[in-house]
Amino acid sequence: MAKSIFRSLSVILLATVVTACASNAEPSGTSNSATGGAPAAINSNIKDGTIPASDKSKNPKAALSRTDTFIVGLTSAPDGKYNPLLGAYWNQNVNELVFSSLVAIDKAGLPVPALADKWEISNDGLQYTFHLRPDLKFSDGSPLTAEDAAFSLTVLHDPTYDGPTDITQAYIKGGTEYKKGAATSIEGIKVIDPLTLQVQTTQSSALALRLIGGYVIPKAYYGPKYKKGDLLAFKELNAKPLGAGLYTFDKEVKGQEIRLVANQLYYKGKPQIQNWIYKIVNEATALQNLAAGEIDYIAFTTSNTDIADQLKLLSFVDVNTYTTNQFAYLDFNTKSPVLQDKNVRIALQYGLDRQKFVDILYQGYGEVGNHPVAPTSWAYPKDVKGAAFDAKKAKELLDQAGWKVGAGGIREKDGKKLTVRYLSRDSNFDKVLIPILKENYTDIGVDVQFETLDYNAVVAKRNKGEFELAYFFYSTNDPYDQLRTYYSKSPEVPEARKYTNEKVDQLIVQSTSILDQNKRLPLLKDLYQELTNDPPTFILAYYKVLSATNSRIKGIVPNTYQGIVNQIDSLNYKIDK
Known part of the structure; x- marks a missing residue:
């Protein structure tokens, strides 16, 4: 079985200085064996872990006044491709919240159930059978079934598809013929019943599980706009995404913020924090935004001791360091x-x-x-x-x-x-x-x-x-x-x-x-x-990545493979009132 499935980055921000130094130029070895395990630390004396807030009473009034909203700072604005099949880079910050996949990953990078609560792989590695959870729904209340998963895989095979997923590496039977226009459907994709999807491949691939078990979009919503060989109309829905994720898309103010609202029909339970906002902040002033309570979370791909020292001065934030x-x-x-x-x-x-x-x-x-x-x-x-x-x-x-x-x-x-x-x-x-x-x-x-x-x-x-x-x-x-x-x-x-x-x-x-x-x-x-x-x-x-979370936000502990979005348990993620 493949060891990990594709998920994009967590919220990745460039705030203040970038990259880090090591005691030697050649990285140390690995620690993830074939059976899994915690990631190796970068060769330095900087330890992974969380330093909890030392004085929550110093929390700014601007933050305390938000009793139902979590604001995440981004230093680069997405380009509006809010469709997980099409969007890449910064768009995935939104897509990971609005959509869900058949299979997710745990903190060790291993595949775990998501929309599919289990799956089987045949002994020859050529057949995948996914069993969906019962009573799944998209955020508009429409049912999520194996038909939607099959439709999502079909779009990825479109002759004009130009998104980030190379579905050809799953070697789904009939996929090449469909992509070349020699077939009107994909032979290897079969909907056994509303809760069962079976996919036949032509050769074994370490990538098949994560590719087939990817994001699911609703056929009833996107299907009418889908025309094989012409994705222009399909892409028109990028600005109005609909999925089955933790949050639903509300609106975007270009260059300023993206607003999301809790999905009441999320399969793990409605998030306890009603509003999630991505706020576009200036890299040079990101720390000031955090200090003023204008944002609740920010992460730094350019982590260093200067940033760490400044974060420690903010006694009301939890500071997390993890090897990425x-x-x-x-x-x-x-x-x-x-x-x-x-x-x-x-x-x-x-x-x-x-x-x-x-x-x-x-x-x-x-x-x-x-x-x-x-x-x-x-x-x-x-x-x-x-x-x-x-x-x-x-x-x-x-x-x-x-x-x-x-x-x-x-x-x-x-x-x-x-x-x-x-x-x-x-x-x-x-x-x-x-x-x-x-x-x-x-x-x-x-x-x-x-x-x-x-x-x-x-x-x-x-x-x-x-x-x-x-x-x-x-x-x-x-x-x-x-x-x-x-x-x-x-x-x-x-x-x-x-x-x-x-x-x-x-x-x-x-x-x-x-x-x-x-x-x-x-x-x-x-x-x-x-x-x-x-x-x-x-x-x-x-x-390593340094991140800071306002201490009133509970259930946010970023890690190597899941970032912040994919590790959230909707029941434990909340605002401490």
């Missing part, structure tokens, strides 16, 4: 003329002092990263070494690639300067990274041009291939979560920035066709070695 399965990385545009040569990409890795970056930014809350999987994962390849900072090695590689030092110290080739475009954001992450990057890359003869944009604009330019470097954060439950973006046949990666490596493709397919993690490990090790030899991304750092 996330990492920060620079995306390489391998289609760019200057980065098509892998030696140039490797040179850029050797040429950047990531340890200095991590030391300044994370101050003990992170470590230098090398692979697109966190050290918390059972799949982390501790024996595969990355490119440590070595300016001399970087210069040698650029020389070999034909880029010779020209006028002003900038390298040239065929009359063109070695210039890379970096898509930056007005963030503390870049305030630390950019000076180091400019200094280090100037030293090895690389000219860097910076363009500062907001998050959605960065994504848009990235998808058009109008960049050489851009930074992002990612999390992995299964290693495939990030590896899928390197698969040349992935439908979610635009052609303008698609990475192509036949060996990588082959190893991705092979490593995901096996259910046994111990048998997947050697294939994944070979895969991570090949990605080191021909890098599509430049992993910067692994880190």
Whole structure:
């Protein structure tokens, strides 16, 4: 059985400084064995856990006056794709609350019942049978049945589907034929009865459970807008999502807030806190918002001792630290003329002092990263070494690639300067990274041009291939979560920035066709070695997450795999009055 299923990140915020430092550049090993277990801690003396509020009497009046509302701070606004089949990135903060999936994950990253209270997998690993809980309802009162789950899987197979889920990796029988237009239905998806869904696959896959057991949307609501081969009308409902999650969508004030209301029909019981608000806050003033009681929760992917010290001064908040399965990385545009040569990409890795970056930014809350999987994962390849900072090695590689030092110290080739475009954001992450990057890359003869944009604009330019470097954060439950973006046949990666490596493709397919993690490990090790030899991304750092919750909010204890949304028990989650 697959060890974990896909869930997106918890609420991920960039507030004040980013990333963390470690005692050495090479991450320590893993602790998640094939049978599960707690994630490994980042190699530092910063301990995971919660420091409870020391003086709740200091709680601001602005917070105490909210007796039925929980406000979560976000420093980047979603782009309105409120449909879990279509939306990615920041939209998932909303989608995870409005929708539910057949299968969820527990705090160890293992699959647990959600809308489906049990499932069976045949001995050959090719047939999945899901048994839904009785009397499930969507938030509008309509019944949630196996027909809705089958419809959701069908949409993911649409020929024009361009969302974040690569359902082809589940190998559902007849799925390819439907996607290519050779069939009007998907042979392998069968509704046995209103509470039973059976899915037949053509080959074993470690990804099948999490893909088939994903989010369910109501056919009665979305079906009339669904037209095979044309999702435009279907996407019109993104602004008015309807699901079976903890909360229902109320309204959005663009660039300011998203309001959600408790779902009275939620299958685990109505949440005791009536209103959930995502408030868009300025990164530089996020701590002030928390101190003033204007928000109740915020998390920092750029955790460090400065932030920790400031949070401890807020005696009315509970401060939580946990080792995350996330990492920060620079995306390489391998289609760019200057980065098509892998030696140039490797040179850029050797040429950047990531340890200095991590030391300044994370101050003990992170470590230098090398692979697109966190050290918390059972799949982390501790024996595969990355490119440590070595300016001399970087210069040698650029020389070999034909880029010779020209006028002003900038390298040239065929009359063109070695210039890379970096898509930056007005963030503390870049305030630390950019000076180091400019200094280090100037030293090895690389000219860097910076363009500062907001998050959605960065994504848009990235998808058009109008960049050489851009930074992002990612999390992995299964290693495939990030590896899928390197698969040349992935439908979610635009052609303008698609990475192509036949060996990588082959190893991705092979490593995901096996259910046994111990048998997947050697294939994944070979895969991570090949990605080191021909890098599509430049992993910067692994880190811990610091979060703060107003102490009047009970039942919020963020963790590695569930974040805050997926670990909420609707019965224990409440406001202390």
